[in-house]
Amino acid sequence: MTFSVALSGPTHQALRDHLDRADGQEDICFALWRPSQGRDRLTAIVSEPVLPGEGDRNVHRNASFEAPYLIRAAEAAAAAGAGLVLLHSHPSGSGWQGMSNDDVNAERGNAARVKAITGKPLLGMTIGTGDGGWSARFWEKTAPRTFERRDCESVRVVGSKLQLNFNPVLRPEPPLREELRRTISAWGQEAQADFARLRIGVVGLGSVGSIVAEALARMGVEHVRLLDFDGVETLNLDRVLNTQRRHAQAGTAKVIAAAEPLTESATAAHFRVDPLELSIVEPEGFRAAIDCDVLFSCVDRPWPRYALNVAAYAHLVPVIDGGIVVSKTRTGKMRGADWRAHVAAPGRRCLECLGQYKPGAVQLEREGRLDDPSYIRQLADNDPVKRNENVFAFSVGCASLELSQLISLVIAPGGIADVGPQLYHLSTGSLDRDGASCESDCLYAGPLLGSGDQAIDPTGVHDVAEQARKRRGSAGPALQPTAAGKWQQFWSRLRRRA
Numbered sequence: 001m002t003f004s005v006a007l008s009g010p011t012h013q014a015l016r017d018h019l020d021r022a023d024g025q026e027d028i029c030f031a032l033w034r035p036s037q038g039r040d041r042l043t044a045i046v047s048e049p050v051l052p053g054e055g056d057r058n059v060h061r062n063a064s065f066e067a068p069y070l071i072r073a074a075e076a077a078a079a080a081g082a083g084l085v086l087l088h089s090h091p092s093g094s095g096w097q098g099m100s101n102d103d104v105n106a107e108r109g110n111a112a113r114v115k116a117i118t119g120k121p122l123l124g125m126t127i128g129t130g131d132g133g134w135s136a137r138f139w140e141k142t143a144p145r146t147f148e149r150r151d152c153e154s155v156r157v158v159g160s161k162l163q164l165n166f167n168p169v170l171r172p173e174p175p176l177r178e179e180l181r182r183t184i185s186a187w188g189q190e191a192q193a194d195f196a197r198l199r200i201g202v203v204g205l206g207s208v209g210s211i212v213a214e215a216l217a218r219m220g221v222e223h224v225r226l227l228d229f230d231g232v233e234t235l236n237l238d239r240v241l242n243t244q245r246r247h248a249q250a251g252t253a254k255v256i257a258a259a260e261p262l263t264e265s266a267t268a269a270h271f272r273v274d275p276l277e278l279s280i281v282e283p284e285g286f287r288a289a290i291d292c293d294v295l296f297s298c299v300d301r302p303w304p305r306y307a308l309n310v311a312a313y314a315h316l317v318p319v320i321d322g323g324i325v326v327s328k329t330r331t332g333k334m335r336g337a338d339w340r341a342h343v344a345a346p347g348r349r350c351l352e353c354l355g356q357y358k359p360g361a362v363q364l365e366r367e368g369r370l371d372d373p374s375y376i377r378q379l380a381d382n383d384p385v386k387r388n389e390n391v392f393a394f395s396v397g398c399a400s401l402e403l404s405q406l407i408s409l410v411i412a413p414g415g416i417a418d419v420g421p422q423l424y425h426l427s428t429g430s431l432d433r434d435g436a437s438c439e440s441d442c443l444y445a446g447p448l449l450g451s452g453d454q455a456i457d458p459t460g461v462h463d464v465a466e467q468a469r470k471r472r473g474s475a476g477p478a479l480q481p482t483a484a485g486k487w488q489q490f491w492s493r494l495r496r497r498a
């Protein structure tokens with residue numbers, strides 16, 4: 001099990017405004033954290049700063065706090081079913097921050113009291129005010145009155161830009177590579193070091209997903225995770241990159257057909273690809289997805305899109321989504337083709353408000369209706385469930401738009417990270433941009449935002465995925481949690497109690 005932290009842009013800004021003092025002194029405060037339990041990684045989603053009032057803390061070079069302030073903040077956390085974060089600043093520090101003896105004593109010394117009040121481990125965080133980057137660690141109870149430090153591998157701030165701060169011991173900078181010289185000369189070694197260390201998931205290995213996966217491997221991303229339960233069929237061969245006739249004949253899993261060539265084309269020194277024969281709507285698939293720092297949504301069904309929307313807003317994993325629609329005249333000639341790409345993340349319009357899925361259709365899919373031939377037969381010919389026209393060139397266009405969204409989100413060329421949803425019309429060659437935000441009553445922009453595992457669980461039993469795996473004799477989600485152990489058990493106990 002590894003550990004990480006995620007914050008929304010506004011939470012980051014509120015904490016930074018308090019901790020980064022004009023007089024250059026160190027300061028301190030508390031906040032709440034909620035668990036987002038992935039398959040291999042626990043992420044603490046930090047929100048709701050509890051700022052000090054009069055007499056709550058002393059600022060005198062090394063800031064300290066009074067016990068009643070800690071108790072008040074811990075009780076607020078417990079009332080919300082959350083854990084407590086103790087945050088402090090290192091004036092003009094930059095990069096991942098080390099801990100002084102005073103830091104260690106302040107956190108370890110209060111870990112027992114916080115655990116007793118909130119039932120969850122204390123999370124410690126430090127901001128270096130030089131670059132505004134965070135470092136973080138949990139204090140895990142390993143024996144009576146014994147608390148051990150568990151350093152996080154990264155802290156991600158999901159604002160209009162996606163900014164990760166990596167622990168240089170657990171996630172060292174990748175070495176300079178001749179293979180990547182042209183890429184690095186485009187945006188520099190520092191940007192590449194952050195980009196390459198993102199763990200990126202591709203959900204759906206159809207026409208767009210297969211191209212996105214290849215591009216990620218070429219651009220030096222070190223760890224790519226692929227999710228798709230389906231096998232390759234003959235009718236995929238005109239669109240899905242790296243699929244061949246032999247894959248269709250053998251019914252090879254799409255993730256396997258995609259993963260093998262990726263290991264050949266990857267430019268990173270230490271490349272890792274996880275081909276998972278799972279749907280994101282299966283519990284194991286969803287947990288594997290929220291281990292990622294960014295997800296590509298290359299699916300066309302409502303249920304997986306809904307699960308991805310939950311990942312984006314409840315778990316703060318930005319989702320790059322898109323799609324292709326081909327329209328025809330009444331006589332069957334092509335009228336046009338449109339492809340779109342957008343990022344679902346806090347502060348941006350969600351997939352439901354964008355109309356990328358309808359909640360009613362999610363329910364139909366969960367009931368198996370969208371895979372029932374007699375139900376499909378009675379749908380209109382232009383129903384999205386029936387639409388499947390596509391051409392490889394359109395998929396390349398859509399994948400390109402989605403990859404450009406990733407580069408804006410992470411690299412922010414010209415300082416612009418949010419270019420808004422984009423819609424390209426092939427017939428006119430024009431590109432539309434949309435600047436709308438979520439509806440006022442949107443749950444994702446409201447109560448579900450940053451709620452982690454406390455949010456609705458979008459997963460369930462997925463018969464279609466199980467049958468597809470059974471047909472090709474795949475072991476499927478017999479994938480045991482790779483880092484089972486005390487933490488896993490701890491969190492499952494915790495969730496059962498909640």
Ligand SMILES: [Zn+2]
Pocket residue numbers: 088089090099100103126
């Ligand atoms: Zn310190």
Ligand SMILES: [Zn+2]
Pocket residue numbers: 349350351352353354438439442443444445
């Ligand atoms: Zn919304």
